[in-house]
Amino acid sequence: MAQKKEMSGTERRVIEAIVDDNLSEVQALLLEPGLGVDFLDDTGMTPLQHAAFRARREICRFLLASGSDVNSNYHDNGYTALMFAALSGNVEVTRMMLDAGANPDHTNSVGRTAAQMAAFVGQHQCVAAINNFFPSSGLDIYTKPQGLEKEPRLPQHLAPVLVKMINMSNMNPVRIAYFLQDHKEILENSKKVSRVFDTLCEKAMKARDTSDIMALKTHYFATIIRRASKVYEEKQNLDGWIKSLVRGRESDGFPELQDKLIKQSLKEFPYPESELLQQMVHNLANPRLGTHPSAVVLLSQAINGQRYGANEEEDCTTCGQMRAEKKCSACKMVRYCDAYCQKLHWSTHKMFCKDLAVKHQKIQEQKQREHDEEAKHLAEIEAQKRQGEDEELNQKMEDTHIKDKNDAETSTLNGESEAEWNRKVVQDASQLQSLTQATVET
Ligand SMILES: [Zn+2]
Ligand SMILES: [Zn+2]
Numbered sequence: 001m002a003q004k005k006e007m008s009g010t011e012r013r014v015i016e017a018i019v020d021d022n023l024s025e026v027q028a029l030l031l032e033p034g035l036g037v038d039f040l041d042d043t044g045m046t047p048l049q050h051a052a053f054r055a056r057r058e059i060c061r062f063l064l065a066s067g068s069d070v071n072s073n074y075h076d077n078g079y080t081a082l083m084f085a086a087l088s089g090n091v092e093v094t095r096m097m098l099d100a101g102a103n104p105d106h107t108n109s110v111g112r113t114a115a116q117m118a119a120f121v122g123q124h125q126c127v128a129a130i131n132n133f134f135p136s137s138g139l140d141i142y143t144k145p146q147g148l149e150k151e152p153r154l155p156q157h158l159a160p161v162l163v164k165m166i167n168m169s170n171m172n173p174v175r176i177a178y179f180l181q182d183h184k185e186i187l188e189n190s191k192k193v194s195r196v197f198d199t200l201c202e203k204a205m206k207a208r209d210t211s212d213i214m215a216l217k218t219h220y221f222a223t224i225i226r227r228a229s230k231v232y233e234e235k236q237n238l239d240g241w242i243k244s245l246v247r248g249r250e251s252d253g254f255p256e257l258q259d260k261l262i263k264q265s266l267k268e269f270p271y272p273e274s275e276l277l278q279q280m281v282h283n284l285a286n287p288r289l290g291t292h293p294s295a296v297v298l299l300s301q302a303i304n305g306q307r308y309g310a311n312e313e314e315d316c317t318t319c320g321q322m323r324a325e326k327k328c329s330a331c332k333m334v335r336y337c338d339a340y341c342q343k344l345h346w347s348t349h350k351m352f353c354k355d356l357a358v359k360h361q362k363i364q365e366q367k368q369r370e371h372d373e374e375a376k377h378l379a380e381i382e383a384q385k386r387q388g389e390d391e392e393l394n395q396k397m398e399d400t401h402i403k404d405k406n407d408a409e410t411s412t413l414n415g416e417s418e419a420e421w422n423r424k425v426v427q428d429a430s431q432l433q434s435l436t437q438a439t440v441e442t
Contacts, residue, residue: 003040004040004041004042004043004044004074005040005042006042007039007041007042010029010032010035011035011039011041013025013029014026014029014030014035014039014047015041015047015050017029018047018050018051018054018056018059019050019054021054021056021058021059023056023058023059023062026047026059026062026063027062030066037063037066037067037068038068038069038072040074043075043076044074044075044076045075045079046068046069046072046074046081047059047063047068048060048063048064048068048069048070048072048081049072049075049079049080049081049084050084051063052081052082052084052085052088052093052097053084053085053087053088054088055085055088055089055090055093056093057090057092057093057096060085060093060096060097061096064096064100070082070097070100070101070102071101071102071103071106073106076109077108077109077110078107078108078109079108080102080103080106080108080114081097081102082094082097082098082102082103082104082106082114082130083106083108083114083117085097085114085126086114086115086117086118086123086126086127086130087117087118087121087123088123089118089121089123089125089126090126091125091126091129091169094114094118094126094129094130095129095133095167098129098130098133098135099135099136102114104130104133114126114130115127115130115131118130119305119307124304124305124307124308125169125308125322127304127305127307127308128169128303128304128305128308129167129169131213131304131305132167132169132213132214132217132303132304133167134163134166134167134214135163136159136160136163138163138166138200139154139159139162139163139196140159142154142159142196142199143155143156143158143159153192153195153196153199154189154192154193154196155189155192157185158185158186158189158192158193161183161185161186162186162193162196165179165183165186165221166200166217166218166221169300169303169304169308170300170319170320170321170322171217171220171296171299171300171303171304171320172258172296172300172319172320172321173224173245173258173261173262173296174242174245174246174258174318174319174320174344175319175320175321176221176224177224177228177238177241177242177245178242178319180224180225180228180232180238181237181238181242184232186225187225187228187229187232190225190226190228190229190232191229193222193225194222194225194226194229197218197219197221197222197225198218198219198222200214200215200218201214201215201216201218201219201222201270202215202270204218205271205274212271212274212275212276212277213276213302213303215269215271215274216269216274216276216277216299216302216303217303219265219268219269219270220262220265220299223261223264223265223268224261224265227241227261228241242344243344243347244257245257245258245261246258246318246344246345246348247347247348248348248351250351253348253349253351253352254294255348258295258296259294259295259296262295262296262299263284263295266280266281266284266295266299276302279302280298280299280302283298284298296320297312300320311323313335314335315335316335316336316337316341317334317335317336317341317345317349318336318337318341318342318344318345319337319341321337321341324336324337324341325337326338326339326342328342328349328353328356330353330354330357331352331353331354331356331357331359331360332357332360333356333357333359333360334349334356
């Protein structure tokens with residue numbers, strides 16, 4: 001069993017190489033005989049845990065392939081590699097730990113799971129990744145003939161791409177359509193795939209640990225795959241369908257078709273008693289202001305957790321991808337992943353871009369006003385402070401002056417009394433002397 005201890009020179013260098021993200025150095029150092037991949041540092045952390053915490057993807061991949069124990073649990077506070085990955089905020093590394101068999105139910109020394117820890121530090125994408133995780137082995141039984149089956153229910157080569165699809169967090173139908181466009185093999189096997197998804201949905205609801213989330217998700221994907229495959233059969237591509245999903249209505253640009261598609265899918269969910277479904281239906285029937293929350297936002301929150309997608313204004317307007325970097329250069333009010341997403345949305349956005357530009361201008365002016373006011377306010381405070389300091393200084397100087405004067409007066413007073421005393425002493429002495437002399441003379 002591994003022991004917590006002072007690390008050897010080589011061990012220390014392995015950790016340093018992980019910090020520097022230097023994979024080849026880690027590989028070279030671990031060749032040292034007797035070292036092993038799961039040595040512990042003085043807090044009980046393994047190299048994999050260090051690599052997970054720093055989101056060193058390639059090093060994590062290498063350490064796991066080299067047999068590192070993903071559930072090593074000697075850390076002082078009971079943290080596992082999954083917890084460190086979740087704290088790092090890196091979704092890919094988090095999934096890698098799960099795929100390597102990390103136990104998501106493990107708790108640290110204060111009883112928190114990795115998902116709870118990630119939520120605590122605001123890494124909501126990692127929370128969603130953990131809560132939604134579908135293991136890469138999850139489709140294995142469908143890729144091999146079972147019982148009397150002559151052929152498997154799913155062609156083997158589809159499994160990895162379907163696992164990737166099931167692990168998606170973005171529920172926007174446009175994003176899912178992009179995925180299907182990139183993986184036409186799903187559309188070409190749509191009947192088999194959607195049937196397997198239906199089975200996964202049923203299994204999730206009938207399992208001992210019922211998972212409404214997984215059931216809802218697989219059902220939703222099956223709906224989209226069925227719809228997309230119909231289009232694909234007719235047109236041999238999804239371009240027109242994706243355009244129609246992105247298109248917004250004239251009054252406010254709201255994409256009605258995708259909203260309808262999601263609501264229809266919810267209506268067809270075969271488990272109407274599901275609490276998660278009932279909650280969503282309730283929220284959809286009681287829309288707050290305007291079109292919010294839209295069906296896609298509600299679905300995404302139901303599946304990924306309430307805090308997921310909290311910064312909606314940072315998402316791609318077209319496909320809902322989080323933290324989109326590009327903005328419309330004319331109005332700076334909408335974000336997109338890239339030129340492709342922007343181009344798709346232009347026919348809708350052009351109806352609002354000018355107005356949004358005016359709105360943006362107003363917001364900027366308002367911000368400028370607030371900024372100026374803030375600056376003015378700060379300047380006033382500064383001036384008051386300075387005035388206060390001046391006054392304080394004056395007061396201090398005055399106080400010092402008075403004190404000096406008092407000191408001087410006190411010393412004068414003492415001086416006088418001292419002089420007086422001395423005078424008296426001298427007087428006394430001379431009196432005494434003259435007295436003595438007088439006595440002698442007599
Ligand atoms: Zn996008
Ligand atoms: Zn614009």
